[in-house]
Amino acid sequence: MSRNIRVDVAVVGDGLIGMSTALHLRRRYLSVAVIGGTTQGRASTAAAGMLTPACEYDPWMPQEFYELLREGLDYYPPFLSAFGFTPESVGFRSTDFTLLDLVERPDSLQSRTEWMDKYGIENRWLSPAEVCDAEPHLSPRTFRGAIRIKDEAVVNPRALLQAMTEWASAEECPVLVGGLTGVDDEHGRLRLTTGEGDTVIADQVVIAAGSWSGQVGRAFGLDIPVCPVKGQIVRLAGPPGLLRSVAFMPSGGCGSIVSRSPGEYIVGTSEEYLRPETDNTAGVVGTILSRLCAVVPEAAEWRIEEMWSGFRPMTSDELPILARADDPRIVVATGHHRNGVLLTAVTGRLVAALIDDEAPGLSLDRFRYGRPLRPHTRFATKY
Secondary structure: OOOOOEEEEEOOOOOOOHHHHHHHHHHHOOOOOEEEOOOOHHHHHHOOOOOHHHOHHHHHHOOOHHHHHHHHHHHHHHHHOOOOOOOOOHEEEEEEEEEEOOOEOOOOOOOHHHHHHHHHOEEEOOHHHHHHOOOOOOOOHHHHEEEEEEEEEEEHHHHHHHHHHHHHOOOOOOOOOOEEEEEEEEEEEEEEEOOOEEEEEEEEEEOOOOOOOHHHHHHHOOOOEEOOOEEEEEEOOOOOOOOOHHHHOOOOHHHHHHEEOOOOEEEEEEEEOOOOOOOOHHHHHHHHHHHHHOOOOHHHHHHEEEEEEEEEEEEEOOOOEEEOOOOOOEEEEEOOHHHOOOOOOHHHHHHHHOOOOOOOOOOOHHHHOOOOOOOOOHHOOOO
16 A cells, blocks of 8 residues: 655665665654665675775875765764664674785886875885785785785675664664655655655655666756766685785776675676676676686685676766755765765765754765766766
8 A cells, every 4th residue: 555654854765875864864853764766786785895995095086085985984883883783783894905006007006105194094015025924815926015004994785784774664764665756846845756656745855876866866857967887796605714804906807805704705896887787797707706816816716606786876076976956955965986885874974964954074065966077988888
């Protein structure tokens, strides 16, 4: 039977960003309904779960973005505590990252230590021999050295999303299925209709639909320029304890090797701009596994447990959109690209502040809706 619900805020999107937003709004005693869409291909359950500002930031990006990433990491422990999530229940733990300077790259990564020092990131350049001492199961034939980055973190995105969804249910925050199919004005409020025939009437709306935010935005008459970037990931089973840190490789088809739990290794991910399908392809998976086996030779004997793909929402300047839209009743929270998991908690906090017309505590001007976006060749695809 269809439902008619009146709330203070409707959140369109039931992935990590949408659910974090809903939780933070409920903590402010606002009534909230969440409208979910397709789960196939969404980034929230596809990501490896790395929380690493140092590896994800590039010096050409504005400093405000690094500050946002850093706050994203720092806010995780108080976020988990505030909502009663134990670190163990969501797979959150602090860990070092080893940023490998692969020999296949034409230029060295060693210069990255300069801006890391500038931003106060605890790091150290390791020679090949020092890398082998720190990570004895990595092949020295594949790297020139590495940057060892201290005290970043990982989380299990699937477990985190499940925990947030259960919390929302317990706090009488309905999560409606069927996707958004219609939008109308009703005496200054917004009437949203779902594919299941439910109706939500809300004072304000948050669009947090990931790679589908552009489609959702059009229903509200908004232009939200996000491009879905496909990533493929493989989960393998091998002997526990082979890696003492997360191996991060910023090139090629295998960007990271994460030990999610003892004996469980998450490997990936690709960045593809030409395939909107959620399938796994032999060429990409083969590249991921080839890189893995070159860097960790013992991985040739690991058992493949699962493989999947998802779509990251990316703007052409690779920065998120965190702002009110032209319609002041609507807040947009999307475009997180590779950093949706890292920015999950802090985005919910920032959006809740925007909804309540409070100062967010961070400069969000670089992430405003409608900002000029530089041309991007990746948009010359069939997306």
